[in-house]
Amino acid sequence: xxxxxxxxxxxxxxxxxxxxxxxxxxxxxxxxxxxxxxxxxxxxxxxxxxxxxxxxxxxxxxxxxxxxxxxxxxxxxxxxxxxxxxxxxxxxxxxxxxxxxxxxxxxxxxxxxxxxxxxxxxxxxxxxxxxxxxxxxxxxxxxxxxxxxxxxxxxxxxxxxxxxxxxxxxxxxxxxxxxxxxxxxxxxxxxxxxxxxxxxxxxxxxxxxxxxxxxxxxxxxxxxxxxxxxxxxxxxxxxxxxxxxxxxxxxxxxxxxxxxxxxxxxxxxxxxxxxxxxxxxxxxxxxxxxxxxxxxxxxxxxxxxxxxxxxxxxxxxxxxxxxxxxxxxxxxxxxxxxxxxxxxxxxxxxxxxxxxxxxxxxxxxxxxxxxxxxxxxxxxxxxxxxxxxxxxxxxxxxxxxxxxxxxxxxxxxxxxxxxxxxxxxxxxxxxxxxxxxxxxxxxxxxxxxxxx
Amino acid sequence: xxxxxxxxxxxxxxxxxxxxxxxxxxxxxxxxxxxxxxxxxxxxxxxxxxxxxxxxxxxxxxxxxxxxxxxxxxxxxxxxxxxxxxxxxxxxxxxxxxxxxxxxxxxxxxxxxxxxxxxxxxxxxxxxxxxxxxxxxxxxxxxxxxxxxxxxxxxxxxxxxxxxxxxxxxxxxxxxxxxxxxxxxxxxxxxxxxxxxxxxxxxxxxxxxxxxxxxxxxxxxxxxxxxxxxxxxxxxxxxxxxxxxxxxxxxxxxxxxxxxxxxxxxxxxxxxxxxxxxxxxxxxxxxxxxxxxxxxxxxxxxxxxxxxxxxxxxxxxxxxxxxxxxxxxxxxxxxxxxxxxxxxxxxxxxxxxxxxxxxxxxxxxxxxxxxxxxxxxxxxxxxxxxxxxxxxxxxxxxxxxxxxxxxxxxxxxxxxxxxxxxxxxxxxxxxxxxxxxxxxxxxxxxxxxxxx
Numbered sequence: 051x052x053x054x055x056x057x058x059x060x061x062x063x064x065x066x067x068x069x070x071x072x073x074x075x076x077x078x079x080x081x082x083x084x085x086x087x088x089x090x091x092x093x094x095x096x097x098x099x100x101x102x103x104x105x106x107x108x109x110x111x112x113x114x115x116x117x118x119x120x121x122x123x124x125x126x127x128x129x130x131x132x133x134x135x136x137x138x139x140x141x142x143x144x145x146x147x148x149x150x151x152x153x154x155x156x157x158x159x160x161x162x163x164x165x166x167x168x169x170x171x172x173x174x175x176x177x178x179x180x181x182x183x184x185x186x187x188x189x190x191x192x193x194x195x196x197x198x199x200x201x202x203x204x205x206x207x208x209x210x211x212x213x214x215x216x217x218x219x220x221x222x223x224x225x226x227x228x229x230x231x232x233x234x235x236x237x238x239x240x241x242x243x244x245x246x247x248x249x250x251x252x253x254x255x256x257x258x259x260x261x262x263x264x265x266x267x268x269x270x271x272x273x274x275x276x277x278x279x280x281x282x283x284x285x286x287x288x289x290x291x292x293x294x295x296x297x298x299x300x301x302x303x304x305x306x307x308x309x310x311x312x313x314x315x316x317x318x319x320x321x322x323x324x325x326x327x328x329x330x331x332x333x334x335x336x337x338x339x340x341x342x343x344x345x346x347x348x349x350x351x352x353x354x355x356x357x358x359x360x361x362x363x364x365x366x367x368x369x370x371x372x373x374x375x376x377x378x379x380x381x382x383x384x385x386x387x388x389x390x391x392x393x394x395x396x397x398x399x400x401x402x403x404x405x406x407x408x409x410x411x412x413x414x415x416x417x418x419x420x421x422x423x424x425x426x427x428x429x430x431x432x433x434x435x436x437x438x439x440x441x442x443x444x445x446x447x448x449x450x451x452x453x454x455x456x457x458x459x460x461x462x463x464x465x466x467x468x469x470x471x472x473x474x475x476x477x478x479x480x481x482x483x484x485x486x487x488x489x490x491x492x493x494x495x496x497x498x499x500x501x502x
Numbered sequence: 503x504x505x506x507x508x509x510x511x512x513x514x515x516x517x518x519x520x521x522x523x524x525x526x527x528x529x530x531x532x533x534x535x536x537x538x539x540x541x542x543x544x545x546x547x548x549x550x551x552x553x554x555x556x557x558x559x560x561x562x563x564x565x566x567x568x569x570x571x572x573x574x575x576x577x578x579x580x581x582x583x584x585x586x587x588x589x590x591x592x593x594x595x596x597x598x599x600x601x602x603x604x605x606x607x608x609x610x611x612x613x614x615x616x617x618x619x620x621x622x623x624x625x626x627x628x629x630x631x632x633x634x635x636x637x638x639x640x641x642x643x644x645x646x647x648x649x650x651x652x653x654x655x656x657x658x659x660x661x662x663x664x665x666x667x668x669x670x671x672x673x674x675x676x677x678x679x680x681x682x683x684x685x686x687x688x689x690x691x692x693x694x695x696x697x698x699x700x701x702x703x704x705x706x707x708x709x710x711x712x713x714x715x716x717x718x719x720x721x722x723x724x725x726x727x728x729x730x731x732x733x734x735x736x737x738x739x740x741x742x743x744x745x746x747x748x749x750x751x752x753x754x755x756x757x758x759x760x761x762x763x764x765x766x767x768x769x770x771x772x773x774x775x776x777x778x779x780x781x782x783x784x785x786x787x788x789x790x791x792x793x794x795x796x797x798x799x800x801x802x803x804x805x806x807x808x809x810x811x812x813x814x815x816x817x818x819x820x821x822x823x824x825x826x827x828x829x830x831x832x833x834x835x836x837x838x839x840x841x842x843x844x845x846x847x848x849x850x851x852x853x854x855x856x857x858x859x860x861x862x863x864x865x866x867x868x869x870x871x872x873x874x875x876x877x878x879x880x881x882x883x884x885x886x887x888x889x890x891x892x893x894x895x896x897x898x899x900x901x902x903x904x905x906x907x908x909x910x911x912x913x914x915x916x917x918x919x920x921x922x923x924x925x926x927x928x929x930x931x932x933x934x935x936x937x938x939x940x941x942x943x944x945x946x947x948x949x950x951x952x953x954x
Contacts, residue, residue, distance in 0.1 A: 151736045151844040152873075174740075194685035205683050207692070208660065223929040228905035229840040230872040231657050233646035233696050233913045234925055235951055236933045240659070240692030244685050261742045284603045288626075290713045290779075327742075331783050388681040392603040420682040421604075453680035461685045473686055477675040480940065481688045487939035488932065499687055 055113035056091050059135065062107055063100070068092040077118050077128065077136035081183070083383050084126030084464050089116060089136035096141050098214055098222060098253040105251065106220030108135055108493055116495045117247040119160060119186030123193060124384050125463030127246050131497040137251060139188050145169050146254065154211060154228055156256040159188030166257075175259040178203035180295075181459075182367045187255045193461035194244030198295045198366070201287075201419030202326065203260055205459070207243050214254035215242050218489040228256060241484070246461055247495040249488045263326035266294060267336050268359035269352040271323070271343045272316040276300060276402075277395040278346040279319045283418050284391055285342050286323075291335040294326035296419040297366055300402075303373060303413035307365050310372035315365075316349065321418070322366050324359070366415075373413040373426035380411075380430040383438050385465070387449035388422040388458030397452050398423065401445045408437050422458035447472070462499045470500055507565035508543050511587065514559055515552070520544040529570050529580065529588035533635070535835050536578030536916050541568060541588035548593050550666055550674055550705040557703065558672030560587055560945055568947045569699040571612060571638030575645060576836050577915030579698050583949040589703060591640050597621050598706065606663060606680055608708045611640030618709075627711040630655035632747075633911075634819045639707045645913035646696030650747045650818070653739075653871030654778065655712055657911070659695050666706035667694050670941040680708060693936070698913055699947040701940045715778035718746060719788050720811035721804040723775070723795045724768040728752060728854075729847040730798040731771045735870050736843055737794050738775075743787040746778035748871040749818055752854075755825060755865035759817050762824030767817075768801065773870070774818050776811070821867040825878035828863055832882040835890050837917070839901035840874040840910030849904055850875065853897045860889050874910035899924070914951045922952055 052069065060067045068074075069091045078088030095101045108115045114134025121128055130136055142158035143165060149155070150173045157166055162184050167176045179190055181197035189195070191213070196205035203209070212226030215238075226232065226239035242250055273279040279298055286293060298321055299307070305317040323339060325332045340350055353359040374382050389397050398414065405412045405427070416423025425445065429438040446456045446469045456462075456469040470478050481500055485492075492502055504521065512519045520526075521543045530540030547553045560567045566586025573580055582588055594610035595617060601607070602625045609618055614636050619628045631642055633649040641647070643665070648657035655661070664678030667690075678684065678691035694702055725731040731750055738745060750773055751759065757769040775791060777784045792802055805811040826834050841849050850866065857864045857879070868875025877897065881890040898908045898921045908914075908921040922930050933952055937944075944954055 149842065149844060151740070152842040153739070154842070194683075194689075196683055196685075200683060204660075205685075207683075207689065208656075217932070221928055221931075223932060224927065225929050227907055227925075228842045229874075229901075229907040229910065230843070231646075231648055231652060231659075231840055231874065231910050232907035233648075233657075233911050234907045234909045234918065235696075235914055235922055235930070236701075236936060237646075237659065237689070237692040237696055238929055238932055240689040241936075244687075244689055249688070261740060263742070287605070288603070288713060290715070328783065328786065330786065331780065334780065334782065388683055390601065390604040390606070390680045391682075392601060422681075422683065449681075455679055455681040455684035455686045457686045458681060458683050459685050462687055466686065470687055473679075475676065476673055477677050477690055478687070479673075480669070480675060480690055483939040484688060484693075484936060487935040 053090055053113060055108055055111035058107050058111060059091065059093065059104060062103060063093065066093065077138065078130050080121050080123040080126060080128045082124040082126055083381050084129055087129040087131045089130035090133045092136045092138055094138045094141050098216065101137065101216045101251055101253050102220045102222050104137060105216050105218065109219045109491065112491050112493060114493050114496050117188060117251050119189035120184050122183040122185045123189060123461065123463060125460050125465035127193065127461060127463040127498060129464060139186060142253065148173065150175065152228065153259045154256060155259060156254060157187050159186060159253050159255060161187050163190065174262050176262055177209065177257055178260045179206060179209060182370060188252045191243050191252050191255050192246050196459045198297055198417055200417055201296055202294045207240060209258050210239055210243055210255060211258050212256040213239055213242055213252050215250040215252055217250045218491065218494050226256065246463065246498050248485060248499050249494065265329040265332045266324055266326045266359065267332045268324045268362050269336065269350055270315060270362060271321045271348040271350050273319045273346060273348050276319040276398050279321050280394045280418060282321065282343050282346045286339055287391065287419060289338060291339055292325045292327040292331050293323060293419060295324040297322045298416050298418035298423065299369065300414040303369060303415045306372040306376045306413050307368060310368055310375050311365055313365065322362055369415040370426060376411055376413065377428045380428040383427040383429065383442060384424060385442055385445065386422060386424045386458050386460050387445055387454055387456060388420060389449050389452040389454030391421040393452035394418060394421055397448050400448055404444055405441055408441060410438060410441060420458065421454065464498065467499060505542055505565060507560055507563035510559050510563060511543065511545065511556060514555055515545065518545065529590065530582050532573050532575040532578060532580045534576040534578055535833050536581055539581040539583045541582035542585045544588045544590055546590045546593050550668065553589065553668045553703055553705050554672045554674050556589060557668050557670065561671045561943065564943050564945060566945050566948050569640060569703050571641035572636050574635040574637045575641060575913065575915060577912050577917035579645065579913060579915040579950060581916060591638060594705065600625065602627065604680065605711045606708060607711060608706060609639050611638060611705050611707060613639050615642065626714050628714055629661065629709055630712045631658060631661060634822060640704045643695050643704050643707050644698050648911040650749055650869055652869055653748055654746045659692060661710050662691055662695055662707055663710050664708035665691055665694055665704050667702035667704055669702045670943065670946050678708065698915065698950050700937060700951050701946065717781040717784045718776055718778045718811065719784045720776045720814050721788065721802055722767060722814060723773045723800040723802050725771045725798060725800050728771040728850050731773050732846045732870060734773065734795050734798045738791055739843065739871060741790060743791055744777045744779040744783050745775060745871060747776040749774045750868050750870035750875065751821065752866040755821060755867045758824040758828045758865050759820060762820055762827050763817055765817065774814055822878060825865040829880045829882065832880040835879040835881065835894060836876060837894055837897065838874060838876045838910050838912045839897055839906055839908060840872060841901050841904040841906030843873040845904035846870060846873055849900050852900055856896055857893055860893060862890060862893060872910065873906065916950065919951060
């Protein structure tokens with residue numbers, strides 16, 4: 051017996067409510083180790099008005115709703131753990147407006163950053179959110195995503211000027227606007243950004259774009275150890291160099307990348323960097339960075355051509371898949387934490403010592419200019435999974451002890467929920483009050499971020 | 503008969519609850535045209551624990567609480583319109599920690615940016631929030647303030663990593679942390695920033711600092727009209743020049759500044775700009791900007807020395823006082839709106855036409871790189887006040903129609919409350935729900951931003 055909400059949805063949207071097994075299975079899993087949890091039905095919405103109508107029906111029936119984009123979230127955000135409706139937004143790919151003079155654009159939630167950037171190509175503008183996967187704007191907004199260019203351009207929190215959001219009962223609101231800044235009332239734009247669809251469903255996003263830099267230059271720097279690499283990072287940040295990207299990879303991650311891509315870079319702590327700006331500035335800052343790195347004993351491989359730079363960033367973006375390929379057949383717990391940059395060497399050394407003692411394979415890479423790093427902990431079988439879970443808890447405890455956060459850019463979902471009390475303390479109670487005020491029936495992505 | 507809460511507060515803080523007329527009057531007024539509204543008592547808190555204890559007492563007695571810093575807010579934020587307690591935080595000036603490698607600091611809410619920047623001088627760091635007045639960190643945070651360097655460094659929203667907040671019932675929470683970014687749960691830091699003390703009282707602020715630039719250079723550019731100036735701004739922003747400040751002043755504002763400071767700059771639409779970066783970049787970008795401005799017919803006066811640049815910014819920061827001095831004895835309605843940069847020429851031309859037709863003296867200046875501008879509308883007597891109020895409403899309608907906001911950096915307080923429905927529509931209902939969830943008795947700065 052299917053839920054009466056499904057019949058009501060089918061009556062409202064004839065022939066468009068999908069309940070087939072394959073499509074439900076696909077919508078019940080993200081790109082993570084979390085067990086799949088298929089929804090009871092899937093609806094491919096085509097407009098904000100349709101999202102609103104679907105939510106009104108679900109609200110009337112107290113039927114859970116979980117938004118779905120490209121399914122690339124890795125903390126279980128899209129798993130429909132309480133059943134209900136998976137609201138697929140991937141047909142809402144509209145680019146509603148672009149203003150080149152104002153360097154902003156409004157897009158629908160199902161538009162990917164690749165689609166937007168392709169559309170923008172002739173304007174000299176782009177959205178500087180560079181995550182390692184295809185993802186929709188709604189997903190990027192809802193997890194407060196960031197990626198490799200955050201050190202220069204900030205996260206989705208910094209790029210979003212306004213949102214269209216459908217509330218739990220179907221009411222449509224607009225937050226923010228097109229002004230670059232505002233002190234007009236509560237920051238609802240910031241509140242819905244990163245809320246993982248638990249407070250409302252984002253259907254449109256107004257974004258602040260960036261200019262494509264006149265010149266970029268990249269390089270790879272191999273260090274004897276992670277401490278030497280992260281000290282170089284701190285110095286480079288303090289010099290205010292025109293860094294566009296500064297990425298750390300440990301020896302094991304470089305080994306994985308070499309094996310996966312057929313390259314032969316030194317398999318030791320590595321920084322991949324990119325400068326962006328005017329030709330003079332890029333050349334001068336790349337030289338300064340080279341001197342800093344050399345001072346810490348690095349061997350440098352500058353990218354001589356744009357093609358070499360593109361190849362470098364392709365290597366970087368293969369990191370997750372390369373890591374997983376180290377142990378074919380094993381599962382992976384991919385996690386990220388973020389700490390003050392000065393704490394990076396200490397936190398990384400401490401967790402890597404525990405990983406080594408436990409005999410776990412766990413390559414490390416990260417957006418080290420933000421203090422953000424990822425570990426891909428591979429495991430096979432329940433015994434290793436338990437060891438990996440224990441290491442995960444230790445990692446988060448270390449990050450919080452250093453003044454950091456349990457997740458820099460992946461979000462909370464199911465995977466980090468257990469750590470919210472430790473991170474936020476009594477502030478978690480404030481989050482619960484906001485959740486109860488905006489979704490009193492608890493139908494929006496139940497089971498994620500926090501429990502009632 | 504004084505309120506029983508005052509006796510309870512006096513019992514909890516013997517000898518420290520002030521009820522004298524002069525001190526209450528001083529705490530009932532900001533720097534604005536809004537009528538003064540003195541509190542019933544004033545408490546100079548010295549710690550978060552004291553703020554917590556005072557709020558617990560006020561909560562038990564349903565006694566309103568309005569936070570007070572340097573009293574420089576200009577939308578009536580500090581007026582105690584429902585009476586109650588003024589919670590003065592100016593004794594909480596502690597600089598609790600600074601980390602030079604992480605470029606961050608934690609300060610108490612009563613610390614001013616001048617105090618912090620003086621403390622930081624030896625570190626090569628500073629807080630790049632440059633408003634035209636002394637103001638406390640709690641006030642800057644609570645109004646989501648910004649100032650002249652926003653075009654480069656963002657607003658308080660972008661600079662705040664974490665907060666300590668005392669809730670309506672006295673509970674103390676910590677939001678955010680020291681990580682540069684986080685996707686861990688709802689963005690409470692953003693929510694309390696700009697909430698004007700209506701959701702909680704900010705007692706500590708963790709700030710992201712910036713490096714003092716290696717080199718700066720400034721210049722003044724006089725244009726035939728505002729359109730030529732704002733077109734130059736749009737082009738400069740699109741070129742990605744190393745702009746640190748780009749400020750617009752209209753002819754009347756320049757006339758006011760000349761009269762106030764004894765200078766003799768052309769009394770026409772003017773841009774004051776600052777570049778910051780490496781010496782090469784600053785020199786090159788200043789030249790590019792000069793070419794852009796010349797292309798729009800500008801006459802340039804570069805500042806040849808650091809002293810000349812300092813004098814230029816002193817002129818700029820005199821704008822409000824110079825404007826008021828145009829009509830000694832008159833009152834002033836100082837307002838700000840923010841629009842997409844491309845809409846600036848149109849919105850400014852339209853409102854200035856209406857101002858001229860109404861015969862009102864209202865010089866204009868603003869942070870034009872953000873699309874944010876201020877009008878200081880002078881009035882004398884109730885008839886002119888009514889005319890000015892009408893112009894104010896027209897200005898906000900024009901800003902909203904252009905996709906902008908009713909206030910870029912002054913906040914809502916009493917002065918913009920009437921425009922919140924027009925700006926936010928149904929989203930105002932969400933703000934009301936959040937207010938009710940966090941301050942169910944409505945004791946925190948009642949009458950500001952929104953009504954229940």
